[in-house]
Amino acid sequence: MGLYKAEYIWIDGAEPTPKLRSKTKIVETGKEPPIWGFDGSSTNQAVGHASDCVLKPVRVVPDPVRGGDNKLVMCEVLLTDMTPHPTNTRAALVEVAKKFEKYEMWFGIEQEYTFMDGVKPLGWPSNGFPAPQFGYYCGVGADEVFGRDIVEDHLEACLEAGLMIAGINAEVMPAQWEFQIGPCGPVQCSDDLWLARWLLYRIAEEHGASATLSPKPVKGDWNGAGAHTNFSTKQMRESYDPCVAAAKALGEQHALHIPHYGHGIEERLTGKHETCSYKEFKYGVSDRGASVRIPWQVAQDKKGYIEDRRPCANIDPYTVTRLITNTVCSKL
Numbered sequence: 001m002g003l004y005k006a007e008y009i010w011i012d013g014a015e016p017t018p019k020l021r022s023k024t025k026i027v028e029t030g031k032e033p034p035i036w037g038f039d040g041s042s043t044n045q046a047v048g049h050a051s052d053c054v055l056k057p058v059r060v061v062p063d064p065v066r067g068g069d070n071k072l073v074m075c076e077v078l079l080t081d082m083t084p085h086p087t088n089t090r091a092a093l094v095e096v097a098k099k100f101e102k103y104e105m106w107f108g109i110e111q112e113y114t115f116m117d118g119v120k121p122l123g124w125p126s127n128g129f130p131a132p133q134f135g136y137y138c139g140v141g142a143d144e145v146f147g148r149d150i151v152e153d154h155l156e157a158c159l160e161a162g163l164m165i166a167g168i169n170a171e172v173m174p175a176q177w178e179f180q181i182g183p184c185g186p187v188q189c190s191d192d193l194w195l196a197r198w199l200l201y202r203i204a205e206e207h208g209a210s211a212t213l214s215p216k217p218v219k220g221d222w223n224g225a226g227a228h229t230n231f232s233t234k235q236m237r238e239s240y241d242p243c244v245a246a247a248k249a250l251g252e253q254h255a256l257h258i259p260h261y262g263h264g265i266e267e268r269l270t271g272k273h274e275t276c277s278y279k280e281f282k283y284g285v286s287d288r289g290a291s292v293r294i295p296w297q298v299a300q301d302k303k304g305y306i307e308d309r310r311p312c313a314n315i316d317p318y319t320v321t322r323l324i325t326n327t328v329c330s331k332l
Contacts, residue, residue: 002029004069008036008055009198010077013044013087016263017213017314020198033057033073045077045087053085054078059191064160065202072161072198074191089318090190096322097186100329104234106305107189107321108166108182112225112313113200114175114217115147116210121175121218122146130174133223137172146175150207155179157199163192172223172274182230186321193317215312216267224268224275225313231324232305235332240302242332247283247292247306249331250324254281254291257327260319262312269310278310 009022021043027033040046040053055075063070077085084091097105115122123146124130135144151168158165158179166180179200181193197213204211216224235242250257258265258278269278276282276291283292283306285299291310298304311320 002069003027004029004071005063005066006033006060006071006073007063007066008033008057008073008075009195010038010055010075011087011089011194011316013040015044018087018316020194020201022198027071029069033060033071036075040077040085045085052080054080054082058090059188059195061161061163061195064157064199072195074195089316089322090187093190093318093322093325094187096326100325103325103329103332105186105321105325105329106183106232106237107186107324108180108230108305109189109193109311109317110178110180110226110228110230111193111196111213112171112176112178112227113211113213114173114225115150115177115204116175116212116217121173122209123175132221133172133174136170136174136176138169144174145170147177147207147209150204150209151177151179153206154196154200154203157203158196161195161199163196164188165192165196171225173218176217176223176225183232186325190317190321213312213314215262215264215314221273223273226268226275226309227262227311227313227315227317227320229308229311229320229324230305231308231321231328233329233332236303236305238303240298243294243298243304243306245332246328247294249328250292250308251281251283253323253327257323258310260316260323261310262314264314265310265312268312275309 006025011018036055041048041051057073059074063072164184168179269275271277274288281291284290285294286296293307
């Protein structure tokens with residue numbers, strides 16, 4: 001009888017920002033990963049006298065870390081009566097995505113993150129700071145780029161896992177990087193982003209580093225880290241007016257969205273470092289200081305997509321894609 005290792009991955013109940021957890025189950029070859037369980041009292045998802053929570057597999061992909069026939073298993077967390085756990089934000093997204101499926105919503109999320117070496121960003125001097133921001137964005141050379149070996153391994157792992165990864169680049173602050181997931185539907189985009197995050201943390205382990213999604217990892221005159229969320233409906237991909245209507249719809253619901261766009265958003269959305277203040281909303285063509293950017297090519301082609309620049313690096317993509325889908329599709 002053949003066996004394989006299934007790495008069950010789920011999102012815990014940590015506050016204010018949920019964390020990823022995982023554990024391994026040995027499964028008979030040819031069989032799908034079954035429903036499993038875990039101690040919710042250790043993940044802020046249950047109390048000790050009723051600690052069982054349920055793991056329901058929802059997406060299974062090849063495991064590029066262990067290789068062979070081994071699998072990564074993205075799970076939803078359920079209560080023991082098989083209803084969604086209060087921390088299960090995926091279930092609510094699935095409902096909204098189904099409700100608006102005729103709009104054929106596509107998402108592409110730009111995940112920024114920062115490599116850390118202990119308490120300082122990777123490659124930064126032990127005392128003081130590196131040279132001011134300029135040459136690091138899409139830079140090259142050991143004096144400007146830190147962690148490329150981890151990034152390359154992560155990219156290869158995401159491809160081997162079959163995730164919808166679209167690209168990578170070094171970002172504005174040294175030791176800060178970005179990968180992009182999409183374009184694909186809201187549920188797949190969110191699943192793949194969580195799996196890509198897990199792979200990022202796991203592969204960084206092999207290099208003795210860690211990765212943080214903090215929206216402001218270094219105080220002062222340094223860029224924060226976002227998760228710019230690009231999206232389009234079928235109508236937007238065919239004409240320009242729906243693109244503008246979508247931007248306006250997001251503005252009308254600004255106060256609803258901001259509290260769900262990542263803890264610490266006020267530290268990142270200051271109106272500086274390519275952001276608009278979280279206290280205001282504006283959209284514009286080719287404007288990286290706007291809350292929502294309409295790319296110049298979209299304005300020229302009179303169709304395409306728009307970019308919500310407000311989400312922080314530490315968002316829950318299930319929540320953000322649900323909010324955007326509901327807000328935009330309700331108006332178009």
